[in-house]
Amino acid sequence: MSTAxxxxxxxxxxxxxxxxxxxxxxxAKRVEVEAHLGECDGCATYLEQxxxxxAGLRRLADADDLPRTREQALAAFRELKRTN
Amino acid sequence: MTDTAIRDDxxxxxAIRRGDEAAFAGLVDELTAPLTRLALAxxxxxxxxxxxxxxxxxxxxxxxDRFEGRSSLRTWxxxxxxNNARSxxxxxxxTLPFSSLRRHDPEGRNEPAVDADRFQGxxxxxxxxxxxxxxxxxxxxxxxxxxxxxxxMLTAIANLxxxxxxxxxxxxxxxxxxEEARNALELSETNQRVLLxxxxxxxxxxxERHFDSEAGR
Ligand SMILES: [Zn+2]
Numbered sequence: 001m002s003t004a005x006x007x008x009x010x011x012x013x014x015x016x017x018x019x020x021x022x023x024x025x026x027x028a029k030r031v032e033v034e035a036h037l038g039e040c041d042g043c044a045t046y047l048e049q050x051x052x053x054x055a056g057l058r059r060l061a062d063a064d065d066l067p068r069t070r071e072q073a074l075a076a077f078r079e080l081k082r083t084n
Numbered sequence: 085m086t087d088t089a090i091r092d093d094x095x096x097x098x099a100i101r102r103g104d105e106a107a108f109a110g111l112v113d114e115l116t117a118p119l120t121r122l123a124l125a126x127x128x129x130x131x132x133x134x135x136x137x138x139x140x141x142x143x144x145x146x147x148x149d150r151f152e153g154r155s156s157l158r159t160w161x162x163x164x165x166x167n168n169a170r171s172x173x174x175x176x177x178x179t180l181p182f183s184s185l186r187r188h189d190p191e192g193r194n195e196p197a198v199d200a201d202r203f204q205g206x207x208x209x210x211x212x213x214x215x216x217x218x219x220x221x222x223x224x225x226x227x228x229x230x231x232x233x234x235x236x237m238l239t240a241i242a243n244l245x246x247x248x249x250x251x252x253x254x255x256x257x258x259x260x261x262x263e264e265a266r267n268a269l270e271l272s273e274t275n276q277r278v279l280l281x282x283x284x285x286x287x288x289x290x291x292e293r294h295f296d297s298e299a300g301r
Contacts, residue, residue, distance in 0.1 A: 009203070010203060011198070011200075011212040017281070019277065019281075022277060040213075042217025042218060045217065046217075046218050049291070049292065052225075053287050054256050055225075058257065059228065064130075067117050067120055067137075070109075073138060076138070076141055076145060
């Protein structure tokens with residue numbers, strides 16, 4: 001943790017995490033964010049937890065058996081296109 | 085999307101109009117999963133979500149001859165789905181767990197990612213730095229795959245403002261790119277990212293509360 005007044009705070013860091021992950025930070029900002037990350041364990045843990053959260057959300061998709069409605073949609077297509 | 089799927093909108097629209105079932109089936113195979121997940125962001129059950137998706141396909145088949153191509157074909161289909169799902173969700177709202185938590189700010193844009201009291205105040209030794217930093221989660225991969233964490237995530241998602249829920253569903257559950265999600269939901273680049281940021285922050289916070297309480301913190 002640094003004491004320099006003009007350095008990024010943790011409070012600012014957590015608001016930039018999505019921009020960082022999405023690769024949408026301007027170069028100068030990215031350097032600042034990475035410098036903060038290098039010396040702040042709390043923010044490193046925070047970023048890691050956001051990434052774990054994303055991985056956890058992705059697994060929600062594995063748990064459901066999609067899709068079930070394919071045949072119904074195709075049946076509607078046949079029916080409606082024939083009567084057109 | 086499969087290799088054989090037709091990528092060009094005009095070609096695909098023409099094929100569907102003339103009754104080319106394979107072309108339509110390609111679209112159904114590509115979009116049914118994301119459409120169903122997005123429907124589930126608004127309605128209380130899988131059965132209702134399936135109905136909303138089916139109604140959407142019927143709307144597409146009926147409307148394709150009049151579709152003027154002002155948006156992309158996929159954007160148009162997602163908008164049909166969203167209209168169906170939102171109005172169906174409104175009707176069934178009383179049965180939804182998150183109905184009591186509806187806010188005045190449906191996009192939920194003015195919220196911090198982390199509660200302000202987690203940081204040191206102006207009189208702290210390091211103002212704006214962590215007062216209570218997050219604590220690393222034990223065995224996160226195994227536990228995030230478990231039923232308890234799954235319930236925590238689903239509840240957190242259900243409690244999100246509508247637009248945040250839609251973006252999170254397409255980006256993080258379905259695995260859509262930012263561009264695909266923006267097109268499906270008709271959002272600007274910035275708006276998409278802000279909504280995603282708020283949504284992810286809240287799901288993380290819910291998981292943190294869950295893991296911390298299991299650890300007796
Ligand atoms: Zn920090």
